[in-house]
Amino acid sequence: MSQPVPPAADQESTDPREAGKFSLSEDWAATILGLALLARALTGIIPAGLIP
Numbered sequence: 001m002s003q004p005v006p007p008a009a010d011q012e013s014t015d016p017r018e019a020g021k022f023s024l025s026e027d028w029a030a031t032i033l034g035l036a037l038l039a040r041a042l043t044g045i046i047p048a049g050l051i052p
Contacts, residue, residue: 040046 037046
């Protein structure tokens, strides 16, 4: 027969919530970018001619 598979505890941890790791999901990145563009449009940094 085949050899038994080692338990997961022997393998390296790949938990994204480990201390010291920072991850930004695609949704949050798009939200932050959208809010930054909105703020620039409202403050006049982006000219009205560029806004459809």
